[in-house]
Amino acid sequence: RCFHFCKLPGRVMGIRLLRFTSVVIIVLLLVAGALTALLPTIKDDKLPNSRREPKTQSQSALDSFTLIMQTYNRTDLLLKLLNHYQAIPQLHKVIVVWNNIGEKTPEEMWNSLGPHPVPVVFKVQTVNRMRNRLQNFPDLETKAVLMMDDDTLVSAHDLAFAFSVWQQFPEHIVGFVPRKHISTPSGVYSYGSFELQNPGFGNGDQYSMVLIGAAFFHSGYLEDFQQQPEAVYALIDETQNCDDIAMNFLVAKHTGKPSGVFVKPVDIRNLEKDTNSGYSGMWHRAEHLLQRSYCVNKLVNIYDGMPLKYSNIMISQFGFPNYANHKNKM
């Protein structure tokens, strides 16, 4: 009980004022809290001129790549390779292009064997087409694509190095398999590898293509690929081949330079023989190489000219695997 103190009118008003201000303060705090919760989250927008790429995982869009692997009738190889590739540093996500029409993907089994280092997305296709892997997948969040055939194993060391090279040559196809075209006196082009005659620009050989079945390239080229003449798609569908030659034409036209940069692989393996499916790749077909020469000439017609350019630059990793792999007699 308060006597002399409580009876003063000022103090009574003081307590009422205190209550009032307390209520006001509490209401203000609640309002502030509500406003803070409603503020938009600040997104890490590194590339303002391109598609928004939210940093959904620990690696940003510039420092990582997306593996796109198309598969047909070799699920055992696919799963073996996924176990390897899923652990590559700087891998952001895997997109499996499922060309086994009507067959269930191994997604359930995949999930039951989790957790996995990165997300793997199975893109079910409706038609078994070679060019299915060249769609502009909305799942793509990175600037870089690593495209691999479903029977090719490239070591993590090679991939890490080639990715670093791609980052220095982002407008090129940076990969492990070089090929060339040559011109013949008749004006008809022929396609081949190093066993074919050199194009004759100085000594040594030249390459004018880097195959996309084991290569890094800019995801923007998948967008560009959707804008090509219909005849290109018809050619790829007719041959079920040559999508990689078409990509090299596209890139060469775009840059005005050699389309590819060849990185010499230390450890690259073809696992074809290891499959239980009995299925061997398209390149075993009798007409495979003839088709590719045919495609070169068709594409020259379609694009009204030969855009491919030669390069003789071969890139290796300094001091790896042998720390003195550059030593000389000096």
Add this chain to the structure above:
Amino acid sequence: RCFHFCKLPGRVMGIRLLRFTSVVIIVLLLVAGALTALLPTIKDDKLPNSRREPKTQSQSALDSFTLIMQTYNRTDLLLKLLNHYQAIPQLHKVIVVWNNIGEKTPEEMWNSLGPHPVPVVFKVQTVNRMRNRLQNFPDLETKAVLMMDDDTLVSAHDLAFAFSVWQQFPEHIVGFVPRKHISTPSGVYSYGSFELQNPGFGNGDQYSMVLIGAAFFHSGYLEDFQQQPEAVYALIDETQNCDDIAMNFLVAKHTGKPSGVFVKPVDIRNLEKDTNSGYSGMWHRAEHLLQRSYCVNKLVNIYDGMPLKYSNIMISQFGFPNYANHKNKM
């Protein structure tokens, strides 16, 4: 004799007119001829933003390079090397920096043994300085410089290839001898080659310098070198060493990228042992490598930071000398 014809006054005037007009025509022709001779010759000005580079020889300024070779006390090696280098395709001119103070150049003998494929200019020096070779020689007409030590033989094949690589990387030092610096826990830098620990960026080794004693670089860097802090010249003069380290600092600062691009030589030889002079290069001095570590730290002070960047790109020539030098088990 003309009778009725000649007597006509009109005809007399006609002949006078004819003579007059003939004289006028002849005078006009002479004047025209004189004017034509006085017209300025049209110069092939390919690079309007740079120094005028008249096409004095069969190779233009962009497709050829100037060899700059400094020499001291090894004239027998110099002449042996000149016989080799003078025949390199795309060589425009040789500049010999004559550090044999007070000694006659072999110019007379050189001329008596002509003709030679390209001009060779002997630049007589007044003081024997390591950095004499880094002057901005007015004799330089090409964009590219090939700088070679006077005891180093590099094959024509290697040079042709490295020059083509330089043309694709004109802002870098493109050469055959990579070196690196490393950082130590104390913050003091050390200089070395592959026997030194790796800088620790991923696997394999890295290099952060390409020595200019066997390399191509842009002639503009000789201009830039004249604009460096006095302390840089003092350092090079004090050590009679490190001009190449200084150049790498300069280029790295200028580009913000690794200063050099390493091209793995197929055939590079040190001819030191072949000299009759009994003189061996500076690098045999006991303190040589210690000096170079010293220089790295001094230059970091002078430039207030470490501009050198690492690279692990090693470039070789595709299909040369072995046409299948890129073959793999696939």
